[in-house]
Amino acid sequence: MSRLYIAVTGANNGVGFGACQRLLEQLSSEHQTDGNPQFDIPVESKDVPDERPRWSGLTLIMVCRNVQRAEAARGKLLSYLDQILEGRKARGALDEYGQNFRQNLVIGIEKCDFTSVESVVGCARGMRTKYPYLNHLVLNAGAASFVAIDWFKLIVPFILHPIISLTVVSYIIQAIGERTHDGFGYIWQCNVFGPYLFYRELQPLLEAFHSRSDVDCHYPSRVLWTSSLEATHFYRPEDWQLVTTDHSYESSKYQVDLLASQLEIQALRLEEQTNRPAKVRHLIIHPGVASTGIVDSFLHPILVHLMGLSFYLARFLGSPHHPRDPHTAGIAATHTLLTPLENLPNPQRHSKCLKFNEIDNEEKMRLQEKLTEVRWVQVIDPKDPPPPIKFGAQTDCFGNPRVGVTRVKQWKEYEPESRALVDRFEGLYKSLILDHPEKFRDDAGPAADVPVVQKRRSSLGG
Numbered sequence: 387m388s389r390l391y392i393a394v395t396g397a398n399n400g401v402g403f404g405a406c407q408r409l410l411e412q413l414s415s416e417h418q419t420d421g422n423p424q425f426d427i428p429v430e431s432k433d434v435p436d437e438r439p440r441w442s443g444l445t446l447i448m449v450c451r452n453v454q455r456a457e458a459a460r461g462k463l464l465s466y467l468d469q470i471l472e473g474r475k476a477r478g479a480l481d482e483y484g485q486n487f488r489q490n491l492v493i494g495i496e497k498c499d500f501t502s503v504e505s506v507v508g509c510a511r512g513m514r515t516k517y518p519y520l521n522h523l524v525l526n527a528g529a530a531s532f533v534a535i536d537w538f539k540l541i542v543p544f545i546l547h548p549i550i551s552l553t554v555v556s557y558i559i560q561a562i563g564e565r566t567h568d569g570f571g572y573i574w575q576c577n578v579f580g581p582y583l584f585y586r587e588l589q590p591l592l593e594a595f596h597s598r599s600d601v602d603c604h605y606p607s608r609v610l611w612t613s614s615l616e617a618t619h620f621y622r623p624e625d626w627q628l629v630t631t632d633h634s635y636e637s638s639k640y641q642v643d644l645l646a647s648q649l650e651i652q653a654l655r656l657e658e659q660t661n662r663p664a665k666v667r668h669l670i671i672h673p674g675v676a677s678t679g680i681v682d683s684f685l686h687p688i689l690v691h692l693m694g695l696s697f698y699l700a701r702f703l704g705s706p707h708h709p710r711d712p713h714t715a716g717i718a719a720t721h722t723l724l725t726p727l728e729n730l731p732n733p734q735r736h737s738k739c740l741k742f743n744e745i746d747n748e749e750k751m752r753l754q755e756k757l758t759e760v761r762w763v764q765v766i767d768p769k770d771p772p773p774p775i776k777f778g779a780q781t782d783c784f785g786n787p788r789v790g791v792t793r794v795k796q797w798k799e800y801e802p803e804s805r806a807l808v809d810r811f812e813g814l815y816k817s818l819i820l821d822h823p824e825k826f827r828d829d830a831g832p833a834a835d836v837p838v839v840q841k842r843r844s845s846l847g848g
């Protein structure tokens with residue numbers, strides 16, 4: 387049996403930490419319920435045996451920008467797992483599997499700041515010298531330049547359609563034009579380009595698992611790209627570094643949708659052309675709406691509390707998109723990592739079988755769109771190519787977690803932009819890194835501390 391290596395970025399708090407908790411909980415048990423099939427997909431896919439790999443142990447790699455915070459989080463993760471194992475023991479279960487898992491568990495910490503090319507390359511190359519391969523990479527770290535609430539944009543739409551108002555944050559005013567020390571748009575580099583560079587630099591490690599002769603299974607590695615329900619058309623291709631937009635957060639998440647969709651399409655196309663399984667697959671996930679660091683950083687604690695309560699209201703009114711706590715929100719990552727790929731719907735292969743109705747009241751939604759500037763209604767012509775999908779954390783009204791699917795918006799219109807983005811990012815990757823072997827040595831260790839950009843800004847999503 388081989389060892390499982392999973393790296394999670396931004397693992398020290400919020401949704402990344404919640405996903406790590408769930409991973410430990412699940413992988414320490416023989417019954418990994420988060421990996422159970424959740425989608426009604428075609429018969430031919432169901433014929434594929436539900437075979438789950440067995441692993442000799444887990445190395446969980448927490449990729450964080452602050453080592454102290456990461457160490458504190460690692461301590462919390464280990465106590466969390468110990469409590470779970472104690473609980474199983476107290477219930478009289480002979481948990482040999484869990485005890486073995488605990489003994490073989492390694493939680494590593496890697497320092498990486500996504501707003502610095504040097505830090506990202508240094509971290510990835512350090513990992514290449516340390517780990518033999520990487521099974522999965524969860525690109526979760528993210529930030530937003532939220533500064534204040536536009537109450538008018540919140541209250542009127544809230545009265546008209548509370549669920550949408552509690553789901554998208556188009557009423558939060560965002561800083562415009564912030565740049566990193568590298569000179570790139572801050573939110574763009576942190577949420578899109580930094581993670582892309584990290585993936586590209588780790589690609590040899592991700593592909594290595596597939597090609598190794600000393601492992602007994604050859605599953606494609608998975609890269610999970612964290613998007614948001616708010617990934618929308620605010621994005622304007624002429625401002626691809628997101629420096630003039632007043633919606634850099636939503637735009638960065640839409641770029642993530644376009645980029646990851648195109649990478650997955652290219653991986654599947656290569657699979658068809660070569661008749662060999664792809665070595666790396668790309669999946670888009672999102673946590674729904676969860677209370678995390680972002681809110682704390684710019685809202686008064688009373689408002690944070692009220693917002694948390696309002697998420698219950700949204701659930702009560704029928705929203706599936708409010709997991710609320712990061713642990714529940716982590717199911718999008720654990721499900722897409724632990725379930726066999728055959729259990730995940732794929733629009734290119736199963737388009738006709740995917741049923742979703744994203745429009746529950748078109749007229750009301752259209753009015754809401756005008757007020758919030760968020761395009762919510764999606765009308766898809768069945769003749770058009772099926773849009774890519776995202777796997778999101780959802781719950782029923784009692785808070786029981788599950789995974790749901792939403793579409794990448796305006797795919798037909800933006801598909802050419804998704805191809806242009808991959809080309810542009812590749813061009814930058816080449817000119818910044820590949821053309822400078824003297825600057826980025828292959829045996830480089832983790833990069834030195836990178837000063838935080840001009841001022842402290844809130845990290846997260848919402």
Ligand SMILES: NC(=O)c1ccc[n+]([C@@H]2O[C@H](COP(=O)([O-])OP(=O)(O)OC[C@H]3O[C@@H](n4cnc5c(N)ncnc54)[C@H](OP(=O)(O)O)[C@@H]3O)[C@@H](O)[C@H]2O)c1
Pocket residue numbers: 395396397398399400401402450451452455498499500501526527528529576612613614615672673674675676677678679680712844845846847848
């Ligand atoms: N919460 C939501 O409702 C929601 C909704 C949709 C999407 N999301 C997405 O979910 C992901 C996780 O967000 P969250 O809600 O868990 O927010 P969070 O609690 O603020 O966590 C964000 C994580 O990213 C890390 N990070 C931020 N900037 C970084 C940088 N420059 N380099 C390295 N790491 C950095 C943070 O590190 P520090 O601890 O050092 O700051 C933290 O670990 C994000 O991609 C976010 O966009 C969240």
